Amino acid sequence: MLTLSGIRKSYGGRTLFADASLQVNRQDRIGLVGPNGAGKSTLFQLILGRLTADAGEISMERNVLVGHLPQESAPVGEETVLELATAIDEELRDLKRQIKAMDAAPDAVAEDAAHSPHARFAERGGYQLEARAKRILAGLGFRERDFERPARELSGGWVMRAHLARLLVQEPDLLMLDEPTNHLDLDALLWFQDYLRKYPGAIVIIAHDREFLNELVGSIVEIRQSRLIRYRGNYDDYEVQREANEAQLQAAYEGQQREIARLMAFVNRFRAKNTKASQAQSKLKMIDRMERIEAPVGDDRALDFRFPQPERSGLKVVTLADIHHAYGDLKVYEGMQFQAERGQRIVLVGPNGAGKSTLLKILAGVIPVQRGERRLGHNVRSGYYAQYRTETLKPQRTVLEEALDTPQRVSEQFVRTVLGGFLFQGDDVFKRVQVLSGGEKSRLALVKLLLDPPNLLLMDEPTTHLDLSSVDALLAALDQFEGTLVFISHDVYFIRSLANHVIHVQDGRLTHYPGDYQYYLDKRAGRFSDPTHPGAAAVETRPVETGSRARSKEQKRLEAEERQQRARRRKEQQAVVAKLEAAIHALESRHAELAEVLADPDTYQDGTRARTLNLEMADVADKLEEHNRRWEAEATRLSELSS
Numbered sequence: 001m002l003t004l005s006g007i008r009k010s011y012g013g014r015t016l017f018a019d020a021s022l023q024v025n026r027q028d029r030i031g032l033v034g035p036n037g038a039g040k041s042t043l044f045q046l047i048l049g050r051l052t053a054d055a056g057e058i059s060m061e062r063n064v065l066v067g068h069l070p071q072e073s074a075p076v077g078e079e080t081v082l083e084l085a086t087a088i089d090e091e092l093r094d095l096k097r098q099i100k101a102m103d104a105a106p107d108a109v110a111e112d113a114a115h116s117p118h119a120r121f122a123e124r125g126g127y128q129l130e131a132r133a134k135r136i137l138a139g140l141g142f143r144e145r146d147f148e149r150p151a152r153e154l155s156g157g158w159v160m161r162a163h164l165a166r167l168l169v170q171e172p173d174l175l176m177l178d179e180p181t182n183h184l185d186l187d188a189l190l191w192f193q194d195y196l197r198k199y200p201g202a203i204v205i206i207a208h209d210r211e212f213l214n215e216l217v218g219s220i221v222e223i224r225q226s227r228l229i230r231y232r233g234n235y236d237d238y239e240v241q242r243e244a245n246e247a248q249l250q251a252a253y254e255g256q257q258r259e260i261a262r263l264m265a266f267v268n269r270f271r272a273k274n275t276k277a278s279q280a281q282s283k284l285k286m287i288d289r290m291e292r293i294e295a296p297v298g299d300d301r302a303l304d305f306r307f308p309q310p311e312r313s314g315l316k317v318v319t320l321a322d323i324h325h326a327y328g329d330l331k332v333y334e335g336m337q338f339q340a341e342r343g344q345r346i347v348l349v350g351p352n353g354a355g356k357s358t359l360l361k362i363l364a365g366v367i368p369v370q371r372g373e374r375r376l377g378h379n380v381r382s383g384y385y386a387q388y389r390t391e392t393l394k395p396q397r398t399v400l401e402e403a404l405d406t407p408q409r410v411s412e413q414f415v416r417t418v419l420g421g422f423l424f425q426g427d428d429v430f431k432r433v434q435v436l437s438g439g440e441k442s443r444l445a446l447v448k449l450l451l452d453p454p455n456l457l458l459m460d461e462p463t464t465h466l467d468l469s470s471v472d473a474l475l476a477a478l479d480q481f482e483g484t485l486v487f488i489s490h491d492v493y494f495i496r497s498l499a500n501h502v503i504h505v506q507d508g509r510l511t512h513y514p515g516d517y518q519y520y521l522d523k524r525a526g527r528f529s530d531p532t533h534p535g536a537a538a539v540e541t542r543p544v545e546t547g548s549r550a551r552s553k554e555q556k557r558l559e560a561e562e563r564q565q566r567a568r569r570r571k572e573q574q575a576v577v578a579k580l581e582a583a584i585h586a587l588e589s590r591h592a593e594l595a596e597v598l599a600d601p602d603t604y605q606d607g608t609r610a611r612t613l614n615l616e617m618a619d620v621a622d623k624l625e626e627h628n629r630r631w632e633a634e635a636t637r638l639s640e641l642s643s
Contacts, residue, residue: 007056034223067172310455314378350505383454438465
């Protein structure tokens with residue numbers, strides 16, 4: 001379907017691509033990854049023909065329809081949301097406008113029914129298109145009353161959703177999506193993920209959501225050292241394969257360097273002796289004929305930071321009592337109650353518009369309480385990381401000026417050191433905030449939090465615009481954070497890694513699930529899908545009746561059954577972990593044996609044997625990584641069952 005051969009592209013002396021090649025076939029599912037600035041969006045622009053490669057060739061099969069969702073700033077005119085979603089070509093758009101004008105003028109002269117805009121619209125499948133567009137819009141979070149709203153009235157995120165709906169309605173042969181999850185809430189993301197699983201065309205996705213990639217793609221293409229490297233499998237498979245490839249390449253490089261050193265030692269020793277000069281010359285020719293192995297050089301720039309631990313707060317960190325909040329006539333909360341305790345990591349989930357961001361802003365004190373009370377506990381300091389970074393950053397300031405604007409007394413040298421850890425190096429600190437990319441603004445906002453660490457951290461979509469390595473670094477820092485965390489995220493991997501308490505927000509109600517994200521999913525999908533059921537272990541913050549004595553006995557019986565099942569599952573899980581540990585021990589022993597053999601220069605006298613041993617070592621490393629990954633997952637599960 002699509003072939004890229006030997007592509008070269010440079011910007012201002014910096015080479016983004018050098019001899020980059022890629023083949024995209026029908027029904028391929030490809031995740032395109034690489035650090036911020038590696039050239040992912042540029043590659044899309046090259047494929048679309050909006051940029052020209054310096055060298056190489058890009059070829060596309062005839063009549064292939066390509067659909068592209070940019071990362072930001074898709075255009076919008078005077079059309080309604082539904083008109084935008086069904087605007088898959090110019091003729092259908094014009095027909096829809098004509099029909100709308102005719103329907104608005106009932107006294108207009110009747111046209112020939114066979115050649116009317118209505119007939120042509122029906123012939124083109126326009127009416128079925130509308131029904132399909134409405135289903136897709138609903139899946140992406142639009143309400144029926146939004147369909148006829150002018151698209152220009154929507155926020156940028158909702159405009160992007162409407163454009164995404166248009167692409168899904170159009171159903172192009174090749175769908176190119178640049179960070180499509182940035183503008184979706186969790187419910188819309190899960191719907192979108194399920195929709196793409198059944199998509200009939202090829203998909204190439206730029207995404208920083210690990211779980212999204214794991215669920216969808218069949219291969220990962222990494223931009224690394226100006227080339228496109230393809231790995232089969234999902235993102236987890238890619239990580240394992242890449243590490244094994246790096247280890248194999250490193251071993252091969254070191255082996256070759258040892259062989260070169262051995263040959264050169266012979267040359268240096270005997271080149272001046274007449275009896276050995278010819279042999280020395282022969283060794284030099286052997287070195288010249290070698291196909292040199294390049295040393296693996298990491299070119300990823302990742303964040304390297306951890307949150308300084310804040311002062312310890314009291315047990316009750318923040319309390320909201322009888323909160324009423326409304327935007328005009330729209331009532332968001334009536335009598336809402338909320339409390340967070342020290343050490344909790346609470347994720348707020350629920351449909352878009354349910355009030356999650358409003359709740360976070362009330363907790364942060366960003367918006368005042370209209371009625372009710374917000375109480376901070378003993379020694380509590382809150383820090384708010386906004387979804388829209390410009391809410392907390394001054395556009396006219398430089399990066400350095402913005403970072404220096406902190407209540408803490410810090411030196412410029414210390415601030416520049418911290419900024420360097422967040423990839424603001426050299427003259428980058430003198431950039432104006434207004435010209436920063438989304439990822440740069442996110443990193444700068446993190447710097448400001450780091451320089452003035454709170455013990456109540458409130459974060460709204462913290463992973464948006466961060467690349468995967470930066471998300472991993474943020475997770476590592478938050479995992480060590482000893483304060484209290486309340487956050488909103490659509491990144492399922494991020495949620496699974498952090499949350500130990502889930503609050504579902506909908507229709508002004510907060511339903512608590514005292515467990516991790518999987519616990520929340522199990523409770524909502526299982527026999528206790530109704531959170532008010534006594535076995536659901538979920539508590540609404542609105543008053544509910546206690547229930548009868550029979551209901552209490554039934555609850556105790558269910559809890560006893562659950563304890564018995566948990567003990568049985570724990571015993572089974574212990575056996576699984578023990579078996580994996582034994583397999584890992586055997587693999588580690590074999591890996592050590594192979595490393596010792598490959599470290600011996602004599603091994604490389606027999607090229608075939610050396611290659612076989614290198615391949616076996618890579619295979620063992622691959623299996624070891626897979627077993628360790630499985631052990632970590634199974635050991636975590638055992639820990640959860642034991643707690």
